[in-house]
Amino acid sequence: MATIRDVAKEAGVSLGTVSRYLNGYTLKKANMEKIAAAIKKLDFKQNYLAKGLKTKKSHAIGVVVNALTDIFAASIVTSLEELLEKNNYELIITDYKNNIKLLNEKLKFLYSRNIDGIVLFHVEQAVPILKEFRKKKIPVVAVDTPISGFECDTVLLDNYHASVEAVESLYEIGHRQIGIISGGQQGYVGSERLRGYVAAMKKYGIFDHELIASGSSFKDASYNATLDLLKNNHQITALYSTNYYMTIGAIQAINELNLRIPNDISFIGFDDYVISTVIKPQLTAVAQPVTKIGRKIGKIILQKIANPSILAYETEYFKARIVWRDSVKNKNI
Amino acid sequence: MATIRDVAKEAGVSLGTVSRYLNGYTLKKANMEKIAAAIKKLDFKQNYLAKGLKTKKSHAIGVVVNALTDIFAASIVTSLEELLEKNNYELIITDYKNNIKLLNEKLKFLYSRNIDGIVLFHVEQAVPILKEFRKKKIPVVAVDTPISGFECDTVLLDNYHASVEAVESLYEIGHRQIGIISGGQQGYVGSERLRGYVAAMKKYGIFDHELIASGSSFKDASYNATLDLLKNNHQITALYSTNYYMTIGAIQAINELNLRIPNDISFIGFDDYVISTVIKPQLTAVAQPVTKIGRKIGKIILQKIANPSILAYETEYFKARIVWRDSVKNKNI
DNA sequence: TTAAAGTTTGAATATGCTTTCAAATTACTT
DNA sequence: AAGTAATTTGAAAGCATATTCAAACTTTAA
Numbered sequence: 001m002a003t004i005r006d007v008a009k010e011a012g013v014s015l016g017t018v019s020r021y022l023n024g025y026t027l028k029k030a031n032m033e034k035i036a037a038a039i040k041k042l043d044f045k046q047n048y049l050a051k052g053l054k055t056k057k058s059h060a061i062g063v064v065v066n067a068l069t070d071i072f073a074a075s076i077v078t079s080l081e082e083l084l085e086k087n088n089y090e091l092i093i094t095d096y097k098n099n100i101k102l103l104n105e106k107l108k109f110l111y112s113r114n115i116d117g118i119v120l121f122h123v124e125q126a127v128p129i130l131k132e133f134r135k136k137k138i139p140v141v142a143v144d145t146p147i148s149g150f151e152c153d154t155v156l157l158d159n160y161h162a163s164v165e166a167v168e169s170l171y172e173i174g175h176r177q178i179g180i181i182s183g184g185q186q187g188y189v190g191s192e193r194l195r196g197y198v199a200a201m202k203k204y205g206i207f208d209h210e211l212i213a214s215g216s217s218f219k220d221a222s223y224n225a226t227l228d229l230l231k232n233n234h235q236i237t238a239l240y241s242t243n244y245y246m247t248i249g250a251i252q253a254i255n256e257l258n259l260r261i262p263n264d265i266s267f268i269g270f271d272d273y274v275i276s277t278v279i280k281p282q283l284t285a286v287a288q289p290v291t292k293i294g295r296k297i298g299k300i301i302l303q304k305i306a307n308p309s310i311l312a313y314e315t316e317y318f319k320a321r322i323v324w325r326d327s328v329k330n331k332n333i
Numbered sequence: 334m335a336t337i338r339d340v341a342k343e344a345g346v347s348l349g350t351v352s353r354y355l356n357g358y359t360l361k362k363a364n365m366e367k368i369a370a371a372i373k374k375l376d377f378k379q380n381y382l383a384k385g386l387k388t389k390k391s392h393a394i395g396v397v398v399n400a401l402t403d404i405f406a407a408s409i410v411t412s413l414e415e416l417l418e419k420n421n422y423e424l425i426i427t428d429y430k431n432n433i434k435l436l437n438e439k440l441k442f443l444y445s446r447n448i449d450g451i452v453l454f455h456v457e458q459a460v461p462i463l464k465e466f467r468k469k470k471i472p473v474v475a476v477d478t479p480i481s482g483f484e485c486d487t488v489l490l491d492n493y494h495a496s497v498e499a500v501e502s503l504y505e506i507g508h509r510q511i512g513i514i515s516g517g518q519q520g521y522v523g524s525e526r527l528r529g530y531v532a533a534m535k536k537y538g539i540f541d542h543e544l545i546a547s548g549s550s551f552k553d554a555s556y557n558a559t560l561d562l563l564k565n566n567h568q569i570t571a572l573y574s575t576n577y578y579m580t581i582g583a584i585q586a587i588n589e590l591n592l593r594i595p596n597d598i599s600f601i602g603f604d605d606y607v608i609s610t611v612i613k614p615q616l617t618a619v620a621q622p623v624t625k626i627g628r629k630i631g632k633i634i635l636q637k638i639a640n641p642s643i644l645a646y647e648t649e650y651f652k653a654r655i656v657w658r659d660s661v662k663n664k665n666i
Numbered sequence: 667t668t669a670a671a672g673t674t675t676g677a678a679t680a681t682g683c684t685t686t687c688a689a690a691t692t693a694c695t696t
Numbered sequence: 697a698a699g700t701a702a703t704t705t706g707a708a709a710g711c712a713t714a715t716t717c718a719a720a721c722t723t724t725a726a
Contacts, residue, residue, distance in 0.1 A: 046682090384713055
């Protein structure tokens with residue numbers, strides 16, 4: 001393996017000049033060309049371990065998701081990775097299985113690997129090791145959920161307005177008894193989505209506690225909650241489920257009750273992934289701009305790495321949009 | 334940050350002794366205890382960059398998948414990561430979007446990062462950079478698909494027998510006109526699954542070309558293929574679709590044709606993820622042992638890293654099993 | 667008690683790169 | 697052409713660790 005020293009010799013310049021070349025300083029055109037040629041000829045690759053040892057940077061970004069199989073995180077990471085790899089950063093992806101203790105362990109692991117930045121998906125609560133990241137000025141970006149007890153750049157969906165829009169849309173086409181399958185108040189995302197629903201329902205004067213089914217945000221809880229809700233509220237004409245996995249459970253329950261979508265009941269689900277188009281009829285869904293979100297995260301990380309002393313943290317909101325398919329009935333027609 | 338030197342001073346032993354301690358050599362019990370105490374006291378963490386520079390190992394494993402959102406790869410990586418992280422390896426995960434040129438680029442990137450091992454999902458064909466990995470004795474494990482033109486350890490599903498079993502099961506409960514939605518011959522996985530189907534059908538003397546719908550292995554092709562197949566073969570009583578995404582397309586087509594599962598048509602789909610239980614009725618599916626597969630990959634990698642001079646490559650087959658739900662009708666009852 | 671075997675020590679060298687600095691060279695201005 | 701500004705040089709130090717080696721020290725066995 002060729003080293004920077006070999007390149008210097010080959011190009012007939014000094015070692016320091018090559019180093020400066022590699023680090024983006026401008027130098028005499030002639031020298032730049034000679035160095036470029038030497039690099040090509042020798043097939044020289046920087047040794048990131050040596051570089052990292054010296055600079056204390058690894059050119060690696062840690063990404064912590066709750067589950068690798070979570071389609072939401074995976075979609076975002078796809079575009080994040082594209083951007084970061086272009087900038088010569090590698091992604092170390094890890095899951096923490098919604099276990100706060102495991103999260104701390106995984107972050108320690110990443111910390112010990114001299115990570116240059118870190119992206120946390122869906123973390124509600126600060127863990128001790130985060131303070132060490134702050135001390136070392138390693139940028140942290142929270143995605144999907146703000147971290148309580150730790151200030152950092154945060155990229156969120158505007159869940160509140162997404163819910164408002166869902167309810168408004170249903171209202172406009174004649175629905176009044178709009179049920180919600182909610183994850184309840186315990187998580188940020190779930191409570192924001194619920195808050196938007198409540199606000200919109202109240203705005204139209206059609207709010208009713210009975211229309212809220214609240215469980216945890218997983219498939220099985222949602223299945224049970226939906227079953228209960230629909231058995232006890234035959235007047236419900238539309239159902240709004242507040243995440244992908246809850247949509248799955250809700251649809252199972254609707255099937256179980258032999259209700260037909262959209263004739264017996266209209267349906268809007270949060271998140272628009274493959275399920276939406278498999279189910280008959282295809283589902284109207286609230287879609288998140290995952291590609292944009294991924295790019296934004298990447299930009300923030302790169303910017304903060306380039307300028308670690310900026311202490312201001314921004315919170316960026318992205319707007320969801322509703323993708324209309326066949327699961328919602330227009331009652332005005 | 335404490336260094337090995339600080340630990341030595343604190344423990345009152347020499348630097349080399351600490352180094353040997355950290356690398357698993359046995360030494361005097363008293364010294365081991367003193368060093369352990371010092372490490373704890375100073376909260377010492379090995380610097381992987383320095384260590385890597387010296388040993389030319391990064392303690393990182395590259396994982397290349399075709400898409401981060403691919404549930405199959407994500408499921409396997411979940412258990413792979415668990416095992417490798419326990420052994421202090423980090424995972425650098427990357428996708429290559431089924432683009433062979435991009436694959437080579439991504440592998441070059443990983444190569445330049447001094448990766449200690451590499452796992453390739455669903456790669457059909459060798460790319461040039463793989464030779465460099467071989468030269469440096471960096472272990473390569475192929476998953477899901479053997480790499481043509483490159484010999485390495487390979488972890489596969491026994492696709493052939495999974496198909497045979499699916500057909501046998503359907504035959505035993507009275508089905509004779511068993512259609513298949515196949516990805517065609519172009520990919521290893523698809524052709525193996527088709528081969529098993531053909532063999533089993535021939536064994537029973539019920540093989541018929543007309544029963545094979547063949548397209549690419551994606552949702553839309555499968556949708557069209559299924560539509561064609563079922564329109565032209567009203568006698569088909571059971572359908573076997575050969576991967577997750579094709580199942581989605583096939584189900585869409587079945588819905589479109591207003592066929593009821595399992596009364597009008599029975600259905601078995603390859604891969605058992607969340608879709609299987611959302612659809613009404615819930616789908617009988619061929620499930621892959623993803624956790625076991627992930628662990629096996631990890632074991633192979635660790636073993637080959639520990640012993641890079643072993644030149645024998647093994648090919649390990651895993652058995653799928655059928656998860657029975659409600660989409661298959663027993664015609665004998 | 668002594669010889670043999672096993673450990674530990676301290677110092678040195680190496681890994682590939684960045685950074686610094688005074689001195690030397692080259693390039694611009696006027 | 698001279699003066700100033702900008703670049704490059706060569707050498708050295710440093711990053712945290714591993715490894716080597718002869719010498720010194722311990723432990724074990726006879």
